[in-house]
Amino acid sequence: MTHKVKCADCPLRGLEHFAPFSAEELEVTQRFKAGELTIDPQKTILREGAKAAQLYTVLSGMGVRYKTLSNGRRQVINFIFPGDFIGLQGSVMEEMQQSVESTTDMLFCVFDRASLWQFIKASPERSFDLTWAAAVDEHLVAEALTTVGQQTAESRIAWALVRLSERAERVGLSSGPDETPLPFRQQDLADAMGLSLVHTNKTLRRLLERGYARWSDGVLTVTDRRGLRAAAGLAVDDETMPTRRPLI
Amino acid sequence: MTHKVKCADCPLRGLEHFAPFSAEELEVTQRFKAGELTIDPQKTILREGAKAAQLYTVLSGMGVRYKTLSNGRRQVINFIFPGDFIGLQGSVMEEMQQSVESTTDMLFCVFDRASLWQFIKASPERSFDLTWAAAVDEHLVAEALTTVGQQTAESRIAWALVRLSERAERVGLSSGPDETPLPFRQQDLADAMGLSLVHTNKTLRRLLERGYARWSDGVLTVTDRRGLRAAAGLAVDDETMPTRRPLI
DNA sequence: CGGTACCTTGACGAGCATCAAACCCTGTGG
DNA sequence: CCACAGGGTTTGATGCTCGTCAAGGTACCG
Numbered sequence: 001m002t003h004k005v006k007c008a009d010c011p012l013r014g015l016e017h018f019a020p021f022s023a024e025e026l027e028v029t030q031r032f033k034a035g036e037l038t039i040d041p042q043k044t045i046l047r048e049g050a051k052a053a054q055l056y057t058v059l060s061g062m063g064v065r066y067k068t069l070s071n072g073r074r075q076v077i078n079f080i081f082p083g084d085f086i087g088l089q090g091s092v093m094e095e096m097q098q099s100v101e102s103t104t105d106m107l108f109c110v111f112d113r114a115s116l117w118q119f120i121k122a123s124p125e126r127s128f129d130l131t132w133a134a135a136v137d138e139h140l141v142a143e144a145l146t147t148v149g150q151q152t153a154e155s156r157i158a159w160a161l162v163r164l165s166e167r168a169e170r171v172g173l174s175s176g177p178d179e180t181p182l183p184f185r186q187q188d189l190a191d192a193m194g195l196s197l198v199h200t201n202k203t204l205r206r207l208l209e210r211g212y213a214r215w216s217d218g219v220l221t222v223t224d225r226r227g228l229r230a231a232a233g234l235a236v237d238d239e240t241m242p243t244r245r246p247l248i
Numbered sequence: 249m250t251h252k253v254k255c256a257d258c259p260l261r262g263l264e265h266f267a268p269f270s271a272e273e274l275e276v277t278q279r280f281k282a283g284e285l286t287i288d289p290q291k292t293i294l295r296e297g298a299k300a301a302q303l304y305t306v307l308s309g310m311g312v313r314y315k316t317l318s319n320g321r322r323q324v325i326n327f328i329f330p331g332d333f334i335g336l337q338g339s340v341m342e343e344m345q346q347s348v349e350s351t352t353d354m355l356f357c358v359f360d361r362a363s364l365w366q367f368i369k370a371s372p373e374r375s376f377d378l379t380w381a382a383a384v385d386e387h388l389v390a391e392a393l394t395t396v397g398q399q400t401a402e403s404r405i406a407w408a409l410v411r412l413s414e415r416a417e418r419v420g421l422s423s424g425p426d427e428t429p430l431p432f433r434q435q436d437l438a439d440a441m442g443l444s445l446v447h448t449n450k451t452l453r454r455l456l457e458r459g460y461a462r463w464s465d466g467v468l469t470v471t472d473r474r475g476l477r478a479a480a481g482l483a484v485d486d487e488t489m490p491t492r493r494p495l496i
Numbered sequence: 497c498g499g500t501a502c503c504t505t506g507a508c509g510a511g512c513a514t515c516a517a518a519c520c521c522t523g524t525g526g
Numbered sequence: 527c528c529a530c531a532g533g534g535t536t537t538g539a540t541g542c543t544c545g546t547c548a549a550g551g552t553a554c555c556g
Contacts, residue, residue, distance in 0.1 A: 067394045070481060075394035092383040098390065120376050124369045127376065134382035135340040138389055142346065145393040146315045146323035149442030153544070185502070194397030196545050201504060203544095233318060401512070433534065444513050449536060451512095 004036055005059065005109070010247075012059065012083050017170045018247040028123040029248070032115055037108040045086075045108070046100040052090030053113050057248050058082050061106030062181075064188055067098045076192035078140055079164060079184065082171045085133045085248045091116060104183050129246035136245055148194045151233055153203045156193040158232035161213060165222050175219065182220035207231065252284055253307065253357070258495075260307065260331050265418040266495040276371040277496070280363060285356040293334075293356070294348040300338030301361050305496050306330050309354030310429070312436055315346045324440035326388055327412060327432065330419045333381045333496045339364060352431045377494035384493055396442045399481055401451045404441040406480035409461060413470050423467065430468035455479065 005011075007030040012018060021029075037056065039045060046052055048067065063080040077098055080086065090096050091113055111119075120127040147159045168180035175181065190200035208214060212228040214221040222228060226236050253259070255278040260266060269277075285304065287293060294300055296315065311328040325346055328334065338344050339361055359367075368375040388411075395407045416428035423429065438448035456462060460476040462469040470476060474484050 067390065069394065069398055070483070071398075073398040075397045077390045077393060088379070088383050089387065092380055093387065097387060117376075121372045124372065124375060127372060127379070128365075128368050131336070131375070131379045131382055132340055134379055134386060135336050138382060138386040139337065139341065139345060141386060141389045141393055142315065142325045145325060145389055145396060146317065148393060149323045149396050149439075150317055150319075150321040187502080191397075197503090198505090198546075199544055205504080235318070435534080445535090446514075446537085447512055453536080 006030065007033065010059070010109075012171070012247055015083075015170075015172050017172075017244060018083060019244050021247075022125070025123060025125055028119065028126055031122075032111050032119045033109060034112045034115075035110045037110050039102045039106045039108070041102055041104050043102050044099055045102060045106075046090070046096055046098070048096050048099045051095050052087050055085065055087035055091070055111040055113055055116065056108040057111070058084045058086070059107040059109055061102060061104045062183055063100055063102040063104075063106060064184070064192075065098055065100045066191065074191045075194070076188055078137070078144070079167075079188075079192070081167050082173070083245075083247055085130075087113070088130070088134055103188070126248070129248055132246050133248060144192070147233075153193075153195055153199055154207065154231060155233045156195065157189065157200065157203050158207055158212070158228050159234065160189055160193055161207070161215075161220065161222070162225075162228055162232050162234060165213075165220055168220075176221075178222040178225065180220055181218055182215060183218045254278065255281065255357075258307070258357075260419070260495055263331075263418075263420050265420075265492060266331065267492050269495075270373075273371060273373055276367065276374055279370075280359050280367045281357060282360040282363075283358045285358050287350045287354045287356070289350055289352050291350050292347055293350060293354075294338070294344055294346070296344050296347045299343050300335050303333065303335035303339070303359040303361055303364065304356040305359070306332045306334070307355040307357055309350060309352045310431055311348055311350040311352075311354060312432070312440075313346055313348045314439065322439045323442070324436055326385070326392070327415070327436075327440070329415050330421070331493075331495055333378075335361070336378070336382055351436070374496070377496055380494050381496060392440070395481075401441075401443055401447055402455065402479060403481045404443065405437065405448065405451050406455055406460070406476050407482065408437055408441055409455070409463075409468065409470070410473075410476055410480050410482060413461075413468055416468075424469075426470040426473065428468055429466055430463060431466045 007026055013021060034054070045056065045063070058080055060082050064076050065078045065080055065086065066074050066076045068074050080100060086100055089098060120130070147156050151159065164182055165178070165180050168174065168182070173180050186200055186204065187197050189204070190197045193200070195203070212222070212224045212231065214223060229236050255274055261269060282302070293304065293311070306328055308330050312324050313326045313328055313334065314322050314324045316322050328348060334348055337346060368378070395404050399407065412430055413426070413428050416422065416430070421428050434448055434452065435445050437452070438445045441448070443451070460470070460472045460479065462471060477484050
């Protein structure tokens with residue numbers, strides 16, 4: 001397999017959201033890279049119950065990470081953005097407990113799980129980045145749990161819109177001021193926030209009509225960020241996300 | 249500060265739930281250890297908003313990790329058991345986003361955050377264990393999110409009882425067959441599962457009356473594990489937790 | 497044009513929250 | 527030894543939030 005994108009040319013590296021690479025880190029990562037993966041929309045990249053042999057960094061596109069229950073319901077654990085590192089679960093559990101599915105076209109950087117160990121030994125810096133990635137993920141999920149567990153439907157939806165737009169902006173997806181792609185369905189939002197599709201729709205509609213944002217054709221435009229944050233139960237300004245995170 | 253408990257004598261090491269230590273790993277960990285901390289019940293070990301300078305491994309006792317909202321509500325993110333490693337959040341975020349509070353008397357093994365880096369460099373094996381710990385945490389939180397988001401009150405409570413008893417058993421807390429300490433209040437359970445105290449009480453009572461378990465004086469006795477797992481929406485037998493995990 | 501995927505809206509009822517109060521304990525002090 | 531207070535548990539009554547059911551609307555696609 002050839003690498004169409006050299007790590008040195010990785011489009012994500014330039015973003016200020018990601019910590020800078022040393023030349024050595026770059027080289028280690030490049031060696032660890034096994035190839036690339038291009039995926040169509042609505043395809044499953046990782047499937048629950050399977051043993052994942054690979055790890056992926058998202059180079060472009062978006063998706064959802066979710067878990068399905070025996071009763072057929074689905075919980076969206078997190079939305080997947082460029083820069084996200086996925087598949088660690090499979091290295092710790094016997095088998096994957098969650099699935100990852102593409103929403104849009106996606107491009108992945110593929111790493112071999114078997115060589116993960118060498119990767120760690122080769123570069124302590126990079127190995128801490130792994131821990132970092134896992135910790136950030138946990139933080140996101142914990143915040144989602146808090147929102148789903150303690151907030152009303154309105155706050156939950158508002159919170160999701162705030163976080164989704166923030167994350168999109170940070171990885172350079174903005175197509176204009178406060179305007180980012182949001183290719184997900186209302187059903188995805190509903191499954192993420194523990195609400196029914198119908199109630200999600202009605203609540204979302206109310207928020208949009210109140211002038212906090214617009215959302216059509218897969219593009220979200222936040223027109224009143226402060227109002228939206230307030231509705232979400234978030235402090236109007238403060239940022240809880242780490243401003244810079246390592247990229248793997 | 250002196251170490252009353254040498255890592256070599258750590259009471260947790262013997263448990264088969266934890267991966268064995270090599271002599272070298274033991275030595276590295278011992279060097280990293282800064283001291284010990286004894287805490288009374290109902291005390292705050294880590295507080296949201298603060299910058300944590302230390303990391304802790306729980307040697308004994310139990311507690312809760314939670315996040316408080318601006319509206320005064322509280323989400324319990326996870327229950328803390330012996331062997332748990334806490335404080336990583338503080339190394340990744342600017343400041344802690346969650347608090348940790350003791351429920352019982354607790355004993356911690358204290359590590360200095362400043363020397364975390366040396367720790368990682370000194371032992372790649374141990375550094376991967378950090379990642380492992382973070383990933384396991386994320387898995388637990390994700391499962392909680394799934395339960396809170398998609399299950400009825402009855403399933404949520406049943407799920408909590410199953411997981412709590414399992415975790416307690418694994419770290420050697422059983423006081424008899426299917427009998428483990430459970431020092432938490434119903435309010436803690438309620439805050440963990442996103443339910444009101446009243447509804448938690450009524451639902452819990454129904455489960456207990458149905459003969460799945462008994463719970464009094466801080467001791468949980470599971471009398472019908474299969475029934476309880478079924479009520480929780482879990483497969484009757486399968487184990488999703490990694491059977492062995494590293495101890496830090 | 498029929499078919500499918502997604503969004504939207506109304507009607508109805510259930511699950512759960514909230515309010516209120518009583519009932520344990522255990523500890524404390526007169 | 528008893529009165530009292532405080533933390534936790536338990537129970538009943540009431541009503542709101544949200545889920546479920548049902549149907550219609552729109553866009554897109556073969």
